[in-house]
Amino acid sequence: MTTNDLLFGAIPYAAVVLAVVVTVVRWRRAAFTVSSLSSQLLESRLLYWGSVPFHWGLSLILVGHLVGLLIPQGLEAWNGAPVRLYVAEATGLALALWAGFGLVVLVYRRLSNARIRAVTTPMDLVVLAIIGVQILSGVWIAVAHRWGSAWGPGVLGAYVRSLFALQPEPGYVAPLPFMVKVHVLAFFVFLAVFPFSRLVHIVTLPLQYLARPWQKVVADRYPPHPSYVTPRRGR
């Protein structure tokens, strides 16, 4: 097995297994530890300038990546006209810079504010570093290996689909530029660290809020009235 096979053939599966298994175990056995660990109570002004660009920028970029990798035909159709390709590329780059700005503010806030330092764990810094590498390598690619939304879906999409098909083709990645490899690998590191860090809060995004009744009444007695909710674990 070559290093390339290890990095892009084996590590992806290890990362996904870790992410899924540990997240489920943590959710079930240590639900108390699952939290966004917000520090807004301790510092609010810098958080605004950091958190909003960071979260929105990354979420939108993530959506863009998913579209590109999972439905490449859609992206190719969109990119059919050059203007639209420019728009897609420029938007992606702007979002990345915006998120990067947020990240810098967040790091500065973590290190400069005494109250925030009191709640900072080494894992927080690891997470910020991994995401920092992601943003930097992504911006590098956007500038140095332009039109990623045109060549990405074809090359990387095939690789991702091979992973999903359980017939990994790490060879697809081998000829790509170094920064692209860094970008891909950093994502797998992100996945592996995910369940051990505050990143787990991503999967707790409470979309059910859009539909649940405003009020929640729980019965601790039997027989409960039909309208009462019975408590379940981890909810």
Next chain:
Amino acid sequence: MRVRAQMSMLFHLDKCIGCHTCSVACKNLWTDRKGAEYMWWNNVETRPGTGYPTGWEDQTHYKGGWRRDRNGRLRLTLHSRGGGLAKAFYNPVLPELDDYYDPFTFAYGDLFSSPLSDQQPTARPVSQITGQPMEPASGPNWDDDLSGSDVYAANDPSLDGVDDAVRAQMEEIERVVFNYLPRICNHCLNPSCVAACPSGAIYKRSEDGVVLVNEDACRGWRMCVSGCPYKKVYYNWTTGKSEKCILCFPRLETGQAPACAHSCVGRIRYMGVLLYDADAIEAAASRPDDELLDAQLDTILDPTDPRVEQAARLAGIDDGWLDAARRSPIYRFVKDWGLALPLHPEYRTMAMMFYVPPLSPLMSAVEANLTRLEVPDGAGPFEILDDLDLARLPVDYLANLFSVGDRAPIEHALRTMLAVRTYKREQVPGGAGGNGAGGNGAEPGADGVGPATLAMLESVGLTPERAEEIYRLTTTPTMDDRFVLPPYHRELAIEEVNDPLSAKGSTGFGAITGPRRGS
């Protein structure tokens, strides 16, 4: 009609001495932990004042509670559902730590470890968050007894809309007038903390109405902190979970009153069961401002009504609870006597803790137009009833706190208390009631109570028997009179049916690991 039971507390503000024993009892029991130092699930504020956290009543700033939209529908003031999710990354109206205070302790160790020197060693104040030396600048009761200060009293949001003349009158005497307002979570019928929580981690228990945060389900979105208009949910900065008053449910379940009530030095607190109609909540909370208070009180059901009793049994409320509901001191004060009101009913959360508005301190000296309790010879017997505004805490101010600005319920409560007080004072030989033997000259009856005083009772709808009841429950209640606690029947609780381990975190054994911060 869907009957549910609510454990409710009542605060007789006339009796609160502002000693903070309640706050300390609560702190020692529940919040003496890392991350919770700044939390006071029970706090006592001096009013008029800005309270804790500073200015919590200013809902244009904090956006707590509910509002009634143009179509008469109930809306969460904080956010729409989608808007709530969109603001998960940054909550624009979250109070900051300094709105509460930076919790501090003292570096006592320095007293022992400082090197030999000519100076006495001192224990410097240090922040409980950073551990760094700090200069304490505010605290949860920083404005204790400082109502006159223009930093605190002048900024009280409940003074908005109080007549300028009345305000001027208050300011004239501002250096002496204040009252205490002890506050805990109101365990509301229409809690906005529950509605604001995106994770659905907060819930109201059906059997006793206690509102709790499921710490295992809380993800630290902290919308409850903003959503609660009373600012009674707190964010634990170290565990990343929200916490709030639990009405000492482990004590209630074992037949003990909550620690704040049990330890209350002024014996101002009462506990009892109220039955309410769950089907009526939404309609009541959506009424226009001027109907809100009545609508809220109407959701409380009469436990002696056979139809209520039948519906209660259908809903699984047993004899023990029904009996407790019938003997409830809260029902007496709130419904039978109209003496107690909820705090800020205009927040539309339907708070279930009730307050008897303070009658004291009445002016005891006659100055200018101010009236005193001892009515001088020849003065009209009930002059004082007509001059309630000259009592030191203006009716308008109390009305802003307890009755959406409506003077009538406050006047009723104050008149009732005054009538009872006058009646009882007159029974004491040489008592200063002023309307009987020593008063305005009318012939007293056998018990020393003059016809004028009896007429006074009647004018507020009181019989002498009822006046005696109010007097007894106000002044000389025993522990059992104050706390009428129902049997909780833990043997019927869910853990008998559910495996406690599999339902851990919601029921049963609870947390068996320490509340450690996640990473």
